[in-house]
Amino acid sequence: MAADPVSRGPQLKLETEKKDSETTVRATGRVTLETAATLETALRDLIAEGKRIVLDLTNVDYVDSAGLGALISVYMHARRTKCDLEIANPKQRIRDLFNRSGLASVFEGRSFDVLWEAWSRGGS
Secondary structure (H helix, E strand, C coil): CCCCCCCCCCCEEEEEEECCCCEEEEEEEEECCCCHHHHHHHHHHHHHHCCEEEEEEEEEEEECHHHHHHHHHHHHHHHHCCCEEEEECCCHHHHHHHHHCCCCCCCCCHHHHHHHHHHHCCCC
16 A cells, blocks of 8 residues: 655745835745746746845745746846845855855845854854
């Protein structure tokens, strides 16, 4: 008898908080081939509405190459439309991915800079 497949919940959850000057998107889960399009679509829709978007990755545990591609695509779209896209609070594993891929400087923003400087000095 075959085992019942394990049903997994959504791998990515997005919560949006809109304020006058910016929109914050709090992501939870994993940005993978299965979820990258969802993230990209949601962010592109918000870029059309605002001039500043903060993508908070505090609760994102993993980004694969498809997720990285989606982030690059969204970042380039934001630049073309003069929208300020900031990636905030990436975990160490994701910072390492950005650094290894040469994209840390591309994704830098106020919160990312503060976090990165603290990490570089040995703090957290």
